[in-house]
Amino acid sequence: MRIRIVDAFSDRPFGGNPAGVLLLDGGFPPDAWLQQVAAEVALSETAFAHPLPPGGDADWALRWFTPAAEVDMCGHATLATAHVLANSGLATGTVRFSARCGILTARTNPDGTVTLDFPTSSLTPCDAPAEIAGALGGVAILSVHDTSEHIGDLVVELADEPTVRALRPDLAALRAFGRRGIIVTAPAEDPSRGYDFVSRGFFPLFGIDEDPVTGSAHTALAPFWAARLGREEMTGLQGGARTGLVRVRLAGDRTLLTGHAVTVIDGELLSRP
Numbered sequence: 001m002r003i004r005i006v007d008a009f010s011d012r013p014f015g016g017n018p019a020g021v022l023l024l025d026g027g028f029p030p031d032a033w034l035q036q037v038a039a040e041v042a043l044s045e046t047a048f049a050h051p052l053p054p055g056g057d058a059d060w061a062l063r064w065f066t067p068a069a070e071v072d073m074c075g076h077a078t079l080a081t082a083h084v085l086a087n088s089g090l091a092t093g094t095v096r097f098s099a100r101c102g103i104l105t106a107r108t109n110p111d112g113t114v115t116l117d118f119p120t121s122s123l124t125p126c127d128a129p130a131e132i133a134g135a136l137g138g139v140a141i142l143s144v145h146d147t148s149e150h151i152g153d154l155v156v157e158l159a160d161e162p163t164v165r166a167l168r169p170d171l172a173a174l175r176a177f178g179r180r181g182i183i184v185t186a187p188a189e190d191p192s193r194g195y196d197f198v199s200r201g202f203f204p205l206f207g208i209d210e211d212p213v214t215g216s217a218h219t220a221l222a223p224f225w226a227a228r229l230g231r232e233e234m235t236g237l238q239g240g241a242r243t244g245l246v247r248v249r250l251a252g253d254r255t256l257l258t259g260h261a262v263t264v265i266d267g268e269l270l271s272r273p
Contacts, residue, residue, distance in 0.1 A: 005265035006080035009213040009244030013264045016244030017213035019077035020046030021084045029273030038065035044208045047077035058098035068207030073101040075215010082106035082114045083261035116257040121150035121220035135173035147220045152180035155220050161189040161198045175204040183217045195237040197225045213244035219255040222248040
């Protein structure tokens with residue numbers, strides 16, 4: 001059974017966010033086996049997909065697992081799956097995925113990038129919980145927005161890019177807070193470097209201390225920064241030691257996420273369900 005490791009939101013190996021991709025011939029194997037494979041791969045997400053009969057609303061069924069649990073939405077592993085399908089000759093142009101969060105589409109562009117069409121996340125202003133401020137090392141928090149209607153993260157606005165980059169959160173405290181993830185963000189220090197805002201994402205509750213590049217989080221970061229920067233097309237840089245670029249375009253209740261991907265490992269999974 002063929003398995004790939006793809007670096008998503010990067011145009012070179014060992015950048016962006018790595019995802020496992022496993023294409024299945026038939027339906028999904030038992031959940032326990034899918035979870036075991038994801039735990040063995042030990043990346044932030046492993047994507048499992050199988051083709052659907054023609055004539056329906058979607059072309060492929062798609063699921064994502066972290067090393068600890070299944071998730072409702074994942075951007076970088078969707079981009080990685082679309083990249084594998086395009087490079088394997090199994091899909092051209094736009095491919096439709098049926099997932100837990102609904103129908104998602106991915107379009108492979110002439111330059112090799114992939115554009116994802118995801119639902120835009122809601123943003124509800126809320127007070128900064130004392131636990132969050134402490135878990136983030138006591139840094140000054142400018143605003144907090146809840147996305148619980150969609151992805152279930154808190155978006156935490158910090159003062160500047162150096163503060164985001166230097167952050168060393170208390171991951172045990174974040175895990176105890178019980179949210180899917182904490183996304184910290186700030187404006188780019190120098191937009192001439194090719195990005196407009198920065199972010200980092202922490203998901204210890206799902207077995208991911210820090211996710212290098214979180215596509216789903218950008219469905220909330222897009223409306224957040226569109227309101228502040230006054231435009232609908234922007235580029236975000238996410239990550240700590242490992243980073244990637246996400247081009248975003250806000251289109252009302254949909255957010256378009258564009259990035260590169262590169263396959264770095266192509267191998268065989270010997271354990272079958």
